[in-house]
Amino acid sequence: MTDISTDILVVGGGAAGLSAASEAASCGARVLVVESDLQLGGQLVKQTHKFFGSKDEYAGTRGYKIAGILLDEIEECGRGVEVLTNATVTGYYAEDKTFTVMRGEDSYSRIKARRAIIATGASERLIPFPNNDLPGVYGAGAVQTLMNVYGVTPGRRVLMVGAGNIGLIVSYQLMQAGVEVAAVVEAMPRIGGYWVHAAKIRRLGVPILLKHSIKEALGGRVVEGAVITELDDKFNPTGQERSVDCDVICLAVGLSPTTEILSHAGCKMRYVPELCGSVAERDRTMRTSNPDFWSAGDAMGIEEASAAMVEGRIAGLCAANSLGLPAKMEKLDEYWARLDHLRAGEVGEKIRSGIVKVSRGGWEACCNE
Amino acid sequence: MSESESLFNSGILTDERPGAIRPPCDKWKAKKSGLVIVECPQRIPCNPCATSCPTGAILPFEDINDTPVIDYEKCTGCAICVAVCPGLACFVVDLSFGKDKALYKLPYEMLPLPSKGDSVTCLGRSGEALAKGTVEAVIEPKRDKTYVIHVSAPKEFANDIRAIKVGG
Ligand SMILES: Cc1cc2nc3c(=O)[nH]c(=O)nc-3n(C[C@H](O)[C@H](O)[C@H](O)COP(=O)(O)OP(=O)(O)OC[C@H]3O[C@@H](n4cnc5c(N)ncnc54)[C@H](O)[C@@H]3O)c2cc1C
Ligand code: SF4
Ligand code: SF4
DSSP: OEEEEEEEEEEOOSHHHHHHHHHHHHTTOOEEEEOSSSSSOGGGGGOOSBOOBOGGGTTTSBHHHHHHHHHHHHHHTGGGEEEEOSEEEEEEEGGGTEEEEEETTTEEEEEEEEEEEEOOOEEEOOOOOTTTTSTTEEEHHHHHIIIIITOOOOOSEEEEEOOSHHHHHHHHHHHHTTOEEEEEEESSSSOSSOHHHHHHHHTTTOOEEETEEEEEEEOSSSOOEEEEEEEOTTSOEEEEEEEEOOSEEEEOOOEEEOOHHHHHTTOOEEEEGGGTEEEEOBOTTSBOSSTTEEEOGGGGSSOOHHHHHHHHHHHHHHHHHHTTOOOOTTHHHHHHHHHHHHTOSTTHHHHHHHHHHHBOSGGGGGGGO | OOHHHHHHHTTOOOSOBTTBOOOOHHHHHHOTTOEEEEOOOSOOSBOHHHHHOTTSOBOOOSSTTOOOOBOTTTOOOOOHHHHHOTTOOEEEEETTSOSSEEEEEEEEOOSSOOOTTOEEEEEOTTSOEEEEEEEEEEEOTTSSSOEEEEEEEEGGGTTTOOEEEOOO
C-alpha cells in the first residue's frame, strides 16, 4: 500500500469536481483529483446534446465539449492538479483522517489530505416490476454509456420509462443513433423534463403516454416486449393495459445523490425530497458540518451541470481560502449571483425550496482558521 | 384535465401562449426571407436565442428564465437562432418563397443528412406526415452538427410543419 498526500483531495472528476480542482489550483493549492472511471468528465462526456443555461456556463454547447473545456482548464493548471483515474475512493477513516483508494482491481493507496471536496455525483434509481432482471432492462445511464462512449446501440426498439429530462434526452439520442423509440411512459399527468425536449421527440412521432407506467417485462431469456398500464390519479393501475413491442426497456426514473463518503466523515445529513435524497447540510461556501469537507454538484442535490460547475468553483475557492491561500473571496458573491440566476425559474423553484432546508449560516466563521 | 391540456403536458403545442406566439399575418406574408417562429412556452434557464440573434429581434432577457419575445420588425429570417437553440424550438417560415409554397427553415440533428433536391416528408407536432417537401439547401451555420434544412412545401402548413423525415 502506497501513501499519498495532498492539500486538497477532490473525489469525482465530473463537472463539479473539475471546476473545484481548477479553482483551488488557481489559488495555489496542490490538488489531487481521484476518479473511478477510466476518463475524467463524469456525466458530461455522455451528453451529446446542447446544454441550457447562460453563456457563463457554456449554454448552447454540447455536454462533451464542455467536458473538453474543463479538461483544458485542468491542463493549464500544470502541476497544480494531479489526476488519478481508474481509482475509487472506498472510505474515509475519521480517526486518522485518511482516505483509502482502490486503483484498478487490486492495488490500494492511502491518501492524507488537509481538505476534501466530495463531488461524487449521483447514482441511478431503478423500479421493481416482474422480469426486471432480464437482459435488455437498462438504466438510462448505461444506455448513454453504450451509445455515446462506446458507439454501441443497445437494441432495436426501446420502451422508455420516465419523461424527466433524462428520459426525454436519452430518447432523442437513441433516435439519433437509429434506434426506434416505441413510447415514453410517465406516471405523472405531465412531463417532468423541459417542455422543449418533449416537443423535440413528439414531432418525430414518439408517443408520450402520461399517467402510464410499466407493469412487467415480457420474454424468456431476454426482453421481448413489455406490458404498460394506465394509472389513475392515485397512481393505481386502472386495468387499461397494452403490450409494447420492444427489445430494450430503459429506466429513467431518477437519480439519488452519492454521499457515502460524506457519511463516513460524519457530515450532518438530511433527507430532502426536492434534492432527491439524503444530502449534507452546507453553508454558503459549500462546506459541510465537518470543517475539512466541502461538497458540490449532484452529490449535494440532483440539479444540472451548469449549477454543479458553479458550486464546484465555490467549494474550490473556499477550501483553498481555508488553507490560508490567496483566494479572491469577493468572487463568492458573483458565483452566488450566478446560482441564483440559474435557479430563478419555475424549474429552479424545487431546488431552491430544497436548499433552504439544508443551508446553515453558522459555519462560515470557521472559514479562515 | 382537458384533451388539449394533456396534449400540451406531453409536449404538443395546442394554442398560442407566452413564448409561443405566431407572427402577425400581414407582416409575415410580406417579409422576404421569412420570420422566426419560437415555440418555447415554459420558463427555463436558457437564453442562447436572445444572446445570438444578430439583430436583437429576440428581445434581450431580463431574467435567464424569461420566455422569448420577438420584435418582428427586426427579424431578418437569418435562422441563426434555429441553429443555436438547444431546445430546437426556433423555426423560420418564409411565406414569400413562391405562389403556393413556403420555405421552411428547420433544425435537423438526425441521420441521414439530406441533400439539395431530395424529397422529404414534412412532419407536424406529433410526427404526423403532412406533405412532401423538397430540400432547397442544407446549412450548418455554427459548424456544430446542428443543421438548418431549407425545405419548400405547401404554404397551407405554415402553422404546422415543424420537422422532416428523410428517406423511407
Ligand atoms: C441524460 C442527461 C442529460 C443531462 N442534460 C443536462 C443539460 O442539458 N444541462 C445541464 O446543465 N445538465 C444536464 N445533465 C446533468 C449533468 O450531467 C449533471 O448534473 C452533472 O454532470 C453533475 O456533475 P457532478 O460533477 O456533480 O457529477 P458527475 O458528472 O456524475 O461526476 C461524478 C464523478 O464522480 C465519480 N465518482 C463517484 N464516486 C466516486 C468515488 N468514490 N471515487 C472516485 N470517483 C467517484 C464518478 O465516476 C463521476 O465521474 C444531464 C444529465 C443526464 C444524465
Ligand atoms: S431568424 Fe435571425 S433575425 Fe430572426 S430571430 Fe432568429 S436569429 Fe434573430
Ligand atoms: S434558446 Fe431555444 S430553448 Fe432556449 S430560451 Fe431560446 S427558444 Fe427557448
